Amino acid sequence: MVGEIRDQETAQIAINAALTGHLVFTTVHANNVLDVLGRFLNMGVEPYNFVSALNCILAQRLVRVVCSYCKKPVQYPDEYLIESGLNPEQWRDVTFYEGAGCFECGGTGFRGRTAIHELLDLSERIREMILNKRPGSEIRRQARDEDMTFLRESALAKARSGVTTLKEINKVTFIEG
Ligand SMILES: [Zn+2]
Incomplete structure (x- = not known):
């Protein structure tokens, strides 16, 4: 469980944990589900890793x-x-x-x-x-x-x-x- 992701470092940690086989739950403040995609990608995470982890x-x-x-x-x-x-x-x-x-x-x-x-x-x-x-x-x-x-x-x-x-x-x- 990763509480509230706001920056690239935290996003990266959560994604790495998910990519190495952990079930990760986290929260992001956004208006709807589609805005979450933009939030993550704007934090500068690698899209391929992000999509694979999600x-x-x-x-x-x-x-x-x-x-x-x-x-x-x-x-x-x-x-x-x-x-x-x-x-x-x-x-x-x-x-x-x-x-x-x-x-x-x-x-x-x-x-x-x-x-x-x-x-x-x-x-x-x-x-x-x-x-x-x-x-x-x-x-x-x-x-x-x-x-x-x-x-x-x-x-x-x-x-x-x-x-x-x-x-x-x-x-x-x-x-x-
Ligand atoms: Zn009443």
């Missing part, structure tokens, strides 16, 4: 959970769905939930937190793309073709199932047009 990247963020004591169904106007990057045709009939605020949640409408996440599993194709210095947008497209679930989708699934609110995930994830 199995997967997991990004996670916490969202507040709707209070189960004061949870109530809500429907949003089309304008808000559009603002949230959602097609009203597909989302108009979805019942979202919000907490009204009660004694149990201290009036916030939320009680506890849960994680939303995205996982980039490095396929051979994606490894090649990183080595060939393909732009992040292209790697992202490839990951999508390989059925990767992105942070925003993970968040939408939790809002759709009533675990958290649409407003909460709009604060925590970027809205994709």
Whole structure:
């Protein structure tokens, strides 16, 4: 376990440990999984070693959970769905939930937190793309073709199932047009 990599020296140590057969876990501050690739490569690590040492990247963020004591169904106007990057045709009939605020949640409408996440599993194709210095947008497209679930989708699934609110995930994830 290597806590928070910020410089080339630490990155190199972690990569060397992984290349010599150790299972290494580490953390990096970044907005999403694709930014992690850039973070490492900009630290000046050798791309081939980096890609060989890397199995997967997991990004996670916490969202507040709707209070189960004061949870109530809500429907949003089309304008808000559009603002949230959602097609009203597909989302108009979805019942979202919000907490009204009660004694149990201290009036916030939320009680506890849960994680939303995205996982980039490095396929051979994606490894090649990183080595060939393909732009992040292209790697992202490839990951999508390989059925990767992105942070925003993970968040939408939790809002759709009533675990958290649409407003909460709009604060925590970027809205994709
Ligand atoms: Zn409550």
